[in-house]
Amino acid sequence: xxxxxxxxxxxDFQLVYKKGTSxxxxxxxxxxxxxxxxxxxxxxxxxxxxxxxxVRHHLTRLLRESYRLNEEKFKCGYDIVVVVRVNxxxxxxxxxxxxxxxxxxxxxxIRSEENENNID
Numbered sequence: 001x002x003x004x005x006x007x008x009x010x011x012d013f014q015l016v017y018k019k020g021t022s023x024x025x026x027x028x029x030x031x032x033x034x035x036x037x038x039x040x041x042x043x044x045x046x047x048x049x050x051x052x053x054x055v056r057h058h059l060t061r062l063l064r065e066s067y068r069l070n071e072e073k074f075k076c077g078y079d080i081v082v083v084v085r086v087n088x089x090x091x092x093x094x095x096x097x098x099x100x101x102x103x104x105x106x107x108x109x110i111r112s113e114e115n116e117n118n119i120d
Contacts, residue, residue, distance in 0.1 A: 004071060007043030007079060016043070016081045023106040027088035027096060028063075030103040031081040038076055042067055046084045059084050059096070066097035073101070073110050080109065 007013060020033035035041065044063050046056040063082055067074075074080075082103075088096065104110035 004040040004042055004067070004074075007041045007081065012041070012079065013043055013045070013081055016079045020079070020081070021107065023103050024085075025099050025102055025106075027085055027091055027099040028103055029083040029085065030100075030107055031083070032107045032109055033079045034077055035079045036077075040071075040074060040076055041079045043079075043081045044084070045081060047086075050084055050086055050089050055089060059088065062093050062096045063100060066093065066100050070097070070101060070104075074104060075109050075111055078109050 007016070016031045016033045020031040022029055022031045024030070042064075044060050046059050048056070050056055050059065063084070067082075082100065088099070091099075101110065
C-alpha cells in the first residue's frame with residue numbers, strides 16, 4: 001500500500017469506534033476518524049458470526065485488495081475501520097469494491113471528480 005498502513009492495535013480500533021463517525025450500507029460499516037498523519041491507516045474487522053476463518057480471511061483479502069486498487073481515490077489523513085456485515089458473506093469482489101467506494105463517498109474520504117480532473 002502506497003499511502004496507507006494497517007491498523008493493528010486494539011486501542012487504535014477502539015479509538016476509531018468511539019470517536020469516529022460511522023456510515024453503513026448493506027454489506028459494510030465504515031468508521032472514519034481524522035489522524036495527524038499524512039497517510040491513511042486502514043483496519044478490517046470480520047466477526048465470527050460471518051463465517052469460519054476461511055470465509056473471514058477471504059473477505060479480508062477482498063477488502064484489502066479493493067482498497068489497494070482504489071487507494072489513490074481516498075484522501076490522506078484518516079484512520080478507517082471497515083466492518084463486514086453478515087450479508088457480505090456471499091458477495092464477490094465487485095460488490096464489495098462498490099460497497100467500499102459507496103461508503104468512501106458517504107464519509108467524504110474519497111476525492112471528488114472535479115478535484116481529480118484539476119490535478120492532471
